[in-house]
Amino acid sequence: MTANAATPANPGAPGAPGAPQTGAIHDIGYRHYDGARLGRGYIVRSLYLDSLRGGFGLGRSAKSKVVPLLLLAAMCLPALVIAIVAAATKATSLPGGYHAYVLNLEVLVAIYVAALAPASVSRDLRFRFISLYLSRPLRRSDYVFAKFTGLASAVFVVLAAPLTILFVGALLAKLPLADQIRGYLAALAGAVVFALVLAGIGLVIAAVTPRRGLGIAAIISVLIVLIGVSGAAQSIANERGADTAAGYFGLISPFSLVQGLQTWLLDQENPLPAGPPGTVGGLVFAGVTVVLVAGCYGLLLLRYRKVSVS
């Protein structure tokens, strides 16, 4: 109990009361943070960027980069071939054009959404990581907003990349500039609608299937089945001469829905067996698209209102 042996030569000696230098041993430099604390806007933006990067496996393990980057390459390859052919043969128009490019690769797009939507949200639910978000200054609706826009942006990039390659090819082939710009921008606008619709459907399914594998299977099945049913129904109706019905059957698949809307708005040639019948049909397609996107967003908000912190 006597503090007579405080040996300054041995500063590491524990329990030498009164020796000021030993204070540093207990406090190995915890420093408080007095720097900037940015608000919700910054937080939502960071989460959005994280989700967008996650759409390509960036910031995730090497394994999770494989599928998205392979699919992106697969989406771009045909465009690259078309662009090279167009440039090499001095073609007078782009083979295939911009308008139907996404529709032709709809299965690849469906796989991409199915692979990425669960990676974006199922993971947070399954491992209950979501509770660490909710205990921070971020609202549930902020989380939904950031995840939705993040995935939609990732899908948009995947759709816009091949369209951009086509456009560059067309410029190299010295095709009429005004036509190409119009076609390219119209296709990009279509890609925005595609991205919103597909991200909405993908996230709603992923948010109720916490197991990632199940989510992937569910999204792929839903999208592929809808594509199949819509295509078959349109063809059968067409053969029987029921043109109006054939047009409305396009509402079944999200791809033919957006393609139909795009065709009607831009007054383009229809790549599908049937397009929206007349102005009424066009308005119906537009209405269904808006309701679908808003409905998916609303369902996500509802779903996340119920997510518990623990």
Add this chain to the structure above:
Amino acid sequence: MRTRRNRYDLRVPLLTTTALTRTFGPVTAVSELTLAIEPGVVGLIGANGAGKSTLIKMLLGLLPATSGSATVLDLDVATRGEAIRERVGYMPEHDCLPPDVSATEVVVHLAKMSGLPTTAARERAADTLRHVGLYEERYRPIGGYSTGMRQRVKLAQALVHDPRLVLLDEPTNGLDPAGRDEMLGLIRRIGVDFGISVLVSSHLLGELERVCDHVVVIDGGRLLRSTSTADVTSASGVLVAEVDERADDVTALLVGAQLTARVSGRTIEITFAGDDTYDHVRDAVAQLGVGLVRMERRRHHMAEMFTGPDAGQAGEKQ
């Protein structure tokens, strides 16, 4: 930009609740809880289902109260939830980490989610992970971590934004005795060395009495007791000395030195009479040449709050 903050900011009360009540249908999880707690390390003790987690969620502003009110750092939980969550860290009871990313990635990301700019988030994440005792392994995916390491990552994410208060929900759950001791040591350091107030919940009374300045005991959502640990575990008037042999002779010598001493087995209980008492014990063992195994002031134990002092002392010897 960075400064040292000494101890806690005592100007604002850490947390207060006024008749705080939360029901889930017919079940009352928290009932008429009224508390006022000063900054420091606070233990929240109760059996499973006593309402600890419900209370923590209400304090985070994530679960509205059925009736009553509460403030955290002088902010009303009903209206200032976001401001509270900016200043408070939370470590959930359950596992909540994705396995495919590293501790560094998780903690940096969550630092940004607390509003820290990217550079600061990286610095703070590295610092905080070091403080909780994660070094090279922090770059490996969390999937390969032990329970103890996961708990440390969960603690690091609660501290990374340098909160004024951390809410730790059962942080020692699932840890082995050594891991438990390390976690409790860490909690004490957070309070004493980092100057961050702590509210730590546990169903084990014994482990919290070592690290807490104040304990709140709840049962069935009701407040049983809210008291400072110093009051409960203050030193009692008994000095306990354990010798390896000849305890009777040592006792005789002590009695000869005008002390009241009583032998029981190899331990001697001496009525404490000032610091001289230590010297008498030292002299006695030196004179007889026996080994002194330990010598300490007996402390009250928190268990006595429930069972009375006698039972607590009997329990200590086991």
